[in-house]
Every structure is written in C-alpha cells, then in structure tokens.
Amino acid sequence: MDHPTLPFSDAEAHEIRALYNFPFSLAPTDEILQYPVSVWKQGNYITACIRRGLREEARKAMQHSFPVPRPQDISHLPNELLFEIFEKLHPLDLYHLCQTSKDLRELLLNGEAFSHVWKAAYENYPSIPLCPQDVSLPKWTSLLFGPDTCDTCGAEHAMTDIAFRARFCDNCMDEYYFTRSDLKRVIQTGPNYYGAALSLTRSSTRSSGINYTKHESKRFLRSDVERICQKMQKRAASAESGVLAANIDSSREFSEFLTHKMHTRECNKWCRTQYTLCERMHEATTQALARRFASHKFAKSFDPQELLSPSVTTSLYELFLYSGVRKLRGPTFRSSLTSISKIFSEARVLRLESERTQREHARCKRIHDEFDGYMATMPARNWTYLPLCGRVFNHPIVQAFVFSETADPGPGKRSPTFGEVVCELKRFIVTCFEDHQKDLYAALKIFDSRELNPARYPATVDRVDLATTIFVCPVCQYKAERLGAGESVCIGRRELGLHANCWDPESLPSSYDGSWNVRLRVTPEGTRAANFVVGLLGLDGTTTTAEKLDEIDARFICNTCYLDDECGASGRDTLTWRDCISHQVKMADEDGHDEPSFILLPEEISSCVRFHEQPFPPPNSTIWSCMRCTDHLASRVTRQTVIAHFKQLHSPYAFYDPIEDVDYFYFPQSYEIPARQKVRLPFDTPHRCMRCPEHLNKRLWSWNAVHTHLKDKHGIRAPAESDWKNVQVGNEEDEEVPAPSETECYNSISKFHQMHTINCL
Template identity: 25%
Template sequence: MVATRRQSGKLLPPLTAPSTGDVETSDEEDPFGGYESSTDESDSSDDDFAVKRAGRKGRPAAKRAKTSDTPSKMTTKSKNKGKDLSRIVDMPLDVLFEIFGCLLPNDLLNLTRTNKMLRATLMSKQAVTVWNAVLKGRNAPKCPEDFSEPRWAYLLFGGNVCHTCGAKGIRRVDFGLRRRACASCLKEKLVVASKFGTRFPDYEPIVLDLLLYTNTGGWAHGYASNSKFYWVDDIYDMATELGKYQKDVNLRKRGAKQALDDFKNSRIEFVAANFANAQKCYKWASARAKILEEEKKERINQRYQAVEAHLLRLGHLKIDMRSLQNCSAVNKDAELTDLSWSRMRATVEAEVNKHKVERIARERKSLIDSRKRVVKDVYSAYKKELVPIQWAYHPKDEHVYNFEGIAALINDPSASNIEASHYREALEKLPSPIEAFNEGQRALLLSLVTRKDNSSDISNDIAGKAGRTCLDLATSVFRCSTVGCQLRERPLIGCQRAICHSCDVHRGQCYGYHYGFSHLQRDTLTPAFTFSDRGSTAVESLAVLLAMDAREAVPADYDRKAARFVCLNCALLSRAGIHGREALTWRDCVAHFIDARYRKNHDSPNWKLLTHDETMDIKRREQSQRDPADYDEAWSCNHCSTYFDNFARRESVIQHLKNIHGNTNPSEGVDFFYDQRRGRTPRVPVRFGTPTAIAAKSKDPHRCLRCGGSREFTLQGVTDHLKAKHKITDPVIGRDMQKI
C-alpha cells in the first residue's frame, strides 16, 4: 500500500468521498461485481486517506488583530491531532485485515466507498480472507462459486435498496433471481412461464430452462406459489447468448454443436443448484430477520432502561413508568444520549406525571369501592331483618352511599380502611334518611302529576278518602324515560310502583350507545320519570265503565273488580281460531293505549266491558295457559331472607314454603311475592269473539259427543263449540267431548 508519485514528483490531489448515490447502485452497474486488479493501487496516494481541508480559491482571508494577551490553549496542530488518518496506510496489511475482519458486513461495504485506495485494497483478491471472516461472523450462507465475496456481501447486507430503480425499504432478497427488487419492478419485470409463449413468440421454450427463476410473483406480496417467474432482462440476455451458439451451429463451425449442448447442460445444472441454494438462503434470511428483531427489541429495552434510570434519579416511581413502553419517544431503536434525553425529558416526565395522577385516582377509587362494599354488606344485613316484601321500598345501595353520614365515611380523605362498626353506627339512623329519600321521590312524582279536571275542588294532595293522595290514585300513571331501561315502555301505575321501579339495563346493550357504559350506569341510579297523559286518560275511561270514581280509586280497587275489556278501536282479526279482539285486564288496557299512540283510530280510548259470563270464560281460558311470569327469577319467600340476593322461580319458592315453613297452601302477596322492582312479564292475552273453523287435522284432535258428528276440533276449539252451541260451560271428557 505504498503510495507512488507521478513522473512530475507531485502527489495526486486529495479525492472527495463518493456520494451517497453510490450506495444505490443498480444491478446492471454492480459496484461489487468482482475483484479489481492490484494495478489500480498505483493511481492512489496517501492523500486518499487524509482529511480534506475546506478552503476557498483566490485571496486568503484577512488576518485579525489579536485582542488578548493570553496564549491559546490549543494550537492548530494540537486541534487536528488524532484526526489525520493518512498514516493508516503505513500499517501492515495483515494488521489492517485483522481490524477489518472485526467489522460488520455493512460497515465493510461502506468502507469500500470511502476512497479509491481502500476500495482497491478491499476489492483485491488479497482481501478474500477479510470478506470470508466478516460473512462467517454473521453466519451468512456460503458464497456461490460464480459470485465474488464482496458482491455476495452486497447482496446480503448492501442496504434495503432496489437493485433496479433504487427504491428504498426493500428488505427481502429474492435469492432465486439473486437480486433485491421492489414491488413495482417485480410487477414490471417478471414474466410467468405460462405467458412466455404469448409474450415471446419468436423465442424457443428451452430459454426458460437456462434461466434463474423465482416462485414469488409481483402480485404475491412475498408469498411463494407453484408457478415460475423469470426476469425479463435475463430472457433477452439468454436469448442473445443462445443465439450466438446457435449461429455457430448454423455456420457449421467445428465443435459448435457440442459447445451448445455443453452450455445448455451447464446452465441447467447451474439453475438447479441455484434453486437448492436459494432455499437455504431463504431459511437463513428468515432466521436472520428474527435475530435482527430480537436485537432491535434488546436495543429498545436498553433505551427504556436508560430512561427509567434517569426518571428514578429524578424521584419518580417505577410503577408510573409502565406506560412509557408505548411512548414513541422511548420506544425507539436508538441509543439514549445526553442530548436526546434533554430533548425528550419534558415529554417523558409529562407522560409519567399523567399516569401518576391516573394511578392515584385508581387507588383512591379502589379504596372507595372497598368502603362501599362494607356499606353494602351492612345495609344488606339491615334489610334482611325486615319483612322481605319491604325490600323493594328501600333505596338502592347507590342511593345509600350518598346519605350524609355514610358519604362522609366513604369519602374520608385517609388512605386506610374504616372499620365496619363505624358504618353500623351510621346505619342505625337509616330509617330517617330513608323516609326523607322516599318523600323526595314522592315530591318529584307529585310535581309531574297534571290534573285534567281544573274545576275539581279536590286539592292536589288529597284525592278524597282520608290518607290517600293523588299519587296513590290509579290515574297517576308514570313511565321511565331512562335511556336503555328495558321497562321504559311499561306503565308504572301509582307512586308506590314508581318508587319501587329499578331500571333494568343490560351491560351488553350499553356499549351500543355513543356515550359509553359509564354514562348509562349513572342514569340508572336515579330513574327519570315522565307523567303519562294517555295512561291517565285510559284509567279514567275504564273507571266510567266500572262505575267507579277515578278521583278516589286506587290500583287495588281496579284489581278487585278483575274485569276484562276489549279495545273497540282495534280491528277484528281471525287468530287462534277466534275471529275477534284481545281480552285485556285493566292494566293491559293502560299499556295497550299507551303503546297505540301512533296507531290509527287510537286517538281516544274506546273499551267494551265484558259481561260476567264472558269474563269467566276468559279467565278460564287464561288459567289453562301457564303464566310466563312464573318462570321469571323474581319470586321470593315473605317469611325469610333466603332469596335476598338470588330470587327464584315461582315453583321453587312454593316448594321452599312447603319444605321449610310447612305451608301447603301459600298465598301470593302474603306468603310469597313477585319483586316489585322488576317489571312482571305480561300474559299473552286470549281472544274474545266468534270461533272459526278449525283445520281438519290438528295436533290434539277432539270430537264433540253432543253432535255425534265426525268433525275434529282442538281442545280449545271443542270447548268453545260446546259453550256456543250446546251451552255447556264446563265440559267433561267422555260425556261432552272425546279425544281422538
């Protein structure tokens, strides 16, 4: 590596380093195509390694007057000490090669681009050991025989650049074609074997057998297939090369035919060997990608740990730093320097402080929730001592949390749990705040009540009978307007029913609303009520038919009548073997008129009161059907607190009364009850009208014995037939009818 001089005795002028564009050399101008001759070293000089000093042509800069007597601490010579690399050429080659062999492949490739002398040295055949050592250090696949080591290193580690167009970010190497290519170039340059004849009709198919190929097409997004794809430029080059051999054969040159056969055989063997080697290279590339990913994660983790160490020194807690793993300033593949830390410190500390506030809020919420659980347990124990039917008239747990004495304990600023005895002392005074709460609810409902009869002398508070207020009347009909409440379409008749109402909101349904579950949950704590004018009007119209005073009648008065009605506004329909209308209870009538507010001919209520016999017939048919409310898990025993937290079905509660309390004939409302906080599942109304013809074949055929004919009925049909034609209201099987 001794630098030579020109014949004039002057050294060559210093060379500037190649531009970064040299890195993106296309495959057709491969900078590492092979080894360079050692004679090129004669064109280099020691100045190739020297640091180029910037200056300007023409007149030198004017000297400045010295303004201080203090000598400079460092002369120009001492400033440049250690930066002049020109003497590196004096080092022995074996020492240089030993140093270069410790570099990474991409660093060694970049070193060949620094100046001509280093390039000539590294591209010479003497540097083969350097390239082999570097490639072996990265467990790279063995270099093919037709490739030089520098070119092989360039293919494997030469940057993520397309060899054709120079596009960046191309990580995948197509080892079948021995090139890096972007998606655009692959789509433009690749030719599938099935379309070779169409695109190149003048070429013989034997050309494809002599070419390198890949199984990954331009539209495959990196996924291999069973098809073979060829590089279009290789097709043209191979056709030209094959044409030369064929021309010699046509000219009948000696040995031309043998040369052509040897060329084809060698190319076929070469293609097969390259395909086998490509499969090994793909496995290596996949393993290397995993290693690089692990190394990247390790570097990111080291950066995170460095940031964490800085924050710990600043007094932050490690628990507040967990979110930094998602912070873009921290989750970066770059070494953390003092400069980068100074730039990102404000952002990182703001993120840590934000999560510190959130952590404190979570811890505070967890503490408050634990206190609420204690209150709930104590409050539940208090309610279990009451008559079970009174549970519905007590505020929900969420309301109790806001009671004055309880709220002070729950929101105590201390960070410790409060003993349950303190809550018991506060809950001993519960009757007063509960009564005040219910009075507040009644006052709220009272403000919603609107009296239509303005000429009435009855006050808004007293409805007539002693102890009854207008809220107790059946005409006080409310509806829940809470968003998401499953019972918002059902009327709440009387203030007691409204006070007991609990919004039934399913959790899965809450996520459908744009403002989220938490907003709906807050709404369900205090239901939003509205007064139903249509419901009140319906009750007043029913009172007229029942000869009752709507200004005095309460819901229990209507229940005792147990009357049945039909809506004359509804059209006559033929269903379930009856041509008529639905038979409704008075509560069903109120719900029906409210639901029919958008239906035709339902502007005002128009009912028909069924006669006693008609009502008894309807009730008999109702009793033949199972009440769907019996299957609701909303029943409880009224003698114990067994079903306090887990209401059961009616049958289970009745069995409990028989087994535990010895009550063989329990009565609803006295021995057991339906939870008033829930909406009772309504019955399917039976129909009132004229029986229609029944299909000849039915699932449960019966025959009328009074007629003696062969006509078949359903059980319900033959019962109605006997009543309508033979005036038999209580038919007996075997005497009046027969099951077929």
C-alpha cells in the same frame, strides 16, 4: 421538518439524492418498526453475530491466554503448513485474512487454495449455505460476510440479496427493482412471452435493504428484465428458422433457473434465521440492561413504582435498543439522560392519574355500598321510588367528595367528609321519595279541578291505592308510540314506583326536546275504563283498591274491537282488568272506543282462560329481586335464581319455600315491563267436554271439535247432550243451543276442526 411551504417537502429521499448526486442514502429507517436503524443493524449484523459466537467458542476452548500472532510471524511458514492451518478456520476468518496483507491475499486467492482451503473451510461449517456454481468461493464469502455497502451508490444498510448476488439499499431497490405489473408492461413481444419470462427471470422477496423480511409479492431486477426482453425479441425474430435450438436453449435456462431458485430459497432461510437470532440476542441484552437501570444512581431520584412499571421498562428498552446504549456508563448513556428523564416524567403523570382514578373508584364504591346499605333498611316495595345511582353521583356534595383532590373547592372552602356525604345522601333520598309523592297528589288535584262532577272519596282512603286512580307515564307513552316498547299505564303504588325515575335525564329518550311535560299525570280515559270495570264487578269505585281487583282476577273481553282472524281462529282476546284499562287508553282515538265497552266473562270461562294462560310475570325473565338483601338491585335475575339465592342465604330452615311478594318480588325497570300473552277466546259459542276429569275439564272446543274429541278420546260416536255443555259468554243464563244440521257441519268442519284448544285460538 415537513411543511408544504418548505422547498422539496413532497420530494422522496431517492429524488433528493439523485438531484444533488449524493453517494449515500438519506435517513435510513427500519421499515417494520418505523424507527431509526438500530445500532445492531449498522454494519453486517450476520457477520457480527457469527464473530460473537466464534469468540465465545474460543473462550471456552482456551484454558490459558496466548499472545495473538501477527501476519509477519507466519509468513515464513511453508504453504503446505499454512494450508493445513487455514483449512480449520471459519470462512469468515479466511475473508479477514485476505484483508490483512497482500501476501496472504495472494496466497488465499491462488488456485491451490481454492481447491483445498476454501472448500475444506465450508465443509467444516455445514450450517453456512453452500457456494453456487456460478460464483467463486471467495466471492461467495464476500457476499455473505462483507460490509453492508450498496454496490450501486455506496450507501450503507444494504445487506446482500442472495437472489441477485448483489447488495442494494432501499433507494436503489425502488429504482432497480421491477414488480410483476412492471414486468407485464415491459414484455410486449408476444402473448405467450410473459409466462416464459416469468419462469426464467430471477426474483426476490426482500422487503428492504437491511431486513430479511418477506415482501408481499416477487420483485425482479431491471437488468434481468432487459436481458430477457432482448432474448425474447431475438427468439421471436428467429422463431421460424431456429425453433429447435430455441427450445433446447430454453430447457437449459429453465433447469438453471430452478437450481438457482432452490439455492436462493435455502440461503434466504438461513439469512432470516441469522436475522432473528441477532434480533433476539440484542433484545435480551437490552432488556437486561433496562432492568438493571433500577439500581443505577441516576434512577434513585425516581419513584420505585415508576421504575418497576412495565411501561417504563418498555420505553427504556426501546430507547436503549435504538440509541445504541450497551452499558450504563459512557457518552452514549449520558447523551440519553434527557430522554430518560422525559420517560419518567410521562410515567409520573400516568402514575398520578392512575392513583387518582383508583381513589375516585374507591370513593364511588364506598358511597355505592352506603347507598345499598341504606336501601336495605327500607321496605323493599319502596326501592323503586329511590333515585338512580347516576343521579346520586351527580349530587354536588357527592362530586365534591369524590373529586376532592382533583377539583379546586375554592378559597375558604373545604372538601366534605364522608360522614357529611352520608347525611346529605340520606336527606336527598328522603326528599326524592317525598317529591314523587307530592307529584302524584298534585296530579290528582289537577285532574279533579278539570272534572265536572268529581267523585267523593272517604277521608280514610288513599286515592293512590284505588283501582280507579289511573296514571300514565308520558315518557313511556312516547317510547311506546315511537319505539314500540314499554308500558305507560300505571295502576297502584307498585307500578307507580316503576316509573318514578322515567323523567330522570338518564332515562329520557335522546330525541326529547323539552317541549312536553315528563311528569306522571292522571288519564281520564283510564279512569273511565276503571270505573266501568269496577261497576261490572259490582264494587264501589271510591273504596276498591287495585290489590282487591288483583285478588278477584276476573277476565273480560272488549265488545268494541273487530273480530280477529289469525291462523283460521276467529275470536276476541281475553283481558285482565289491568289489560282493559291499558287497552282503552291505547285505543282511545280509534273508532268505537270513545266509551269503554267490556264484557265480564263468567267464572266458568275465566277459570278456563287462566288454565291456558302463560305465567305472569314470566319466571324466566331477569326481572326478579330478593326482598331481604340488595344483591339484585344492579342486575335482576330469573325467578329460579332468586329462589335459589334465598334458600342459600336467607332461608329460616331447610325445607322453607320462599313466598312471592314476601321473600322475593317482581322488580323490573320501566323499559323491561313485559306484555302479558293474551288468550284468544273463540267467537262461536264454546263447548266443554263433561266426560273429562275435573282437572282437564277446562278446555274449550268448537261444536265439531268437541264431538271429534268425544269420539277419539272417549269412544262415543253418538254423543248425547249430557256429554258436552255450552258455555255462554256473558252474564246471561245458559240457553240450549240446537245442534247444527249436516250441511252446516260439512261447511264448517274445515274451519273449526283445527281449533285444537284455547291456547291455539
């Protein structure tokens, strides 16, 4: 229990051990996995791993079983014969023989055994690290294969630290190990002594007392640091009198230090290899045990899917690994049955939740497929008026069907069937379409009630289709003003459909507070601009539809806007009739835009403008959809992709070319409506080259540029008036414009010479 109100809640384990003088460490844990120490790590696991390998080798070598001899059975043999026998043993066996009886211990620890038995045993097993010169062979064997008890406090789980030739538990490592910062703080004898001490002090990279994993930095033993400090102080005191002797002593110590460092590195590598081998062996055994658990009688009461799930196998593996279960019987296994039941209870909850999620996803997909199938039976132009899928799934009857087994329908109620959901879904879609149409005509009625002199429309005309009926989407207008994206003006049924779902909660901006109406409304500024444009074309505003003006495809310029000057090109942007209305709505609050003031460009200039315009809608944007199927409703594609899709699936014959607005159409979301790239028309009177062919005769030039073009392209140095033509902006007759003087040409050539084509202007 760990609570701030309890005594010693903030105390560390080594502090409590020092307070009560405990001779053992508290709650040994694996530093890497944060689990209690595994059973295979309890004791010298390297010794256990080697013993297991020796037993397997002996089992394979022995064809028949023999009685195991006792120590007293071989005590009468001569020493020479015993030494020949002992030389064939493993060093681990020699270590165990030393612990069997006093006679064998004395025999193996005398000088003759040192020179023959121990040395030969290590030579027969070269994989074991060689004994260093500063340690005897029996002592080295004890360090490698002795018990895992701390040399300082006697606690368990302390494997040998090869660098220091001793065993330390985690608590003693924290107490007796120094870091580099500690070493630098302790050694303050002179400015150059820190580097010397660092190069002469033994260091270890152990991260814990039981694991052979590397630490992030080197650590030093406190006794070594104290010894090196004393030595540095003595050398500092006798620096003047014994410099040569000190240097010779330092060279010898440095050589010994390098030898010790290389030997420690090789030994640590061998220890880490043995550690990894032990870990893999135990993991393989535990994993096989966890897989065999499915055939145990205790597991027959659980669901087969739970037994075979990876999460259960992993949990059982961890449980068996850290609780010491090696067989599916015995007291250790029986004590783990409660934990096993808990694992399966959690697995059952996860399985039921997964099945519920899969069932809900399958039902949602079934409803989505039905929704797409119903949309395929409707005209493609009406798809934009349909509600969003999120709004469909928020319908109460749809939610009741999807979550029928997870939500309580209440007493006396039953869950709806799929047929009932489909019928209600179709009614809901039709109702949404009708409600949107009612909103449009209600907005027209409100607009007419505010007009002083409302226009009279023929009874056979649907006002929504007229070019003079201009709606605006408040949501897209808000986004355009605050976020700088989106088109708010709606003209015709196609654009009205694109904004049919803007007021849906999923489409509203996050900053919407409900203080303004989100429904479509008729804009008076746009209506006045539309009537003005229709009047310029000489048409009747009460009967002219938006499709009719799209067929005319005329171009205009705003006579109110100030001249732009970008990249040295002065002029006005050319506008389509839809651009004129959007421009007037956006600029209604600006000076000079109280009333619309547009100029209709003659067809001669309009054809030039259309020649230089980029295709619209842009074919490379993902805003296109097939009209024969619903494959592109969820994600639009490019024009080329939808054409390839149509040819592959819907083409009536091999060489049929799909037609726009018949086989595929422009179908963006309201926030994906792209802006048309406008062409800049020069303010000065443009000129046209009469020498170019008809298909290239649509380029417009300044006076200087057309003369340069005639000189460079056609070789005419002194062009006549028949070689070029003035193109008048407006409906006036073309008037002869006198050629400028040489001074005017010189002053303007630097400004107009770089006006290449209308696409640059």
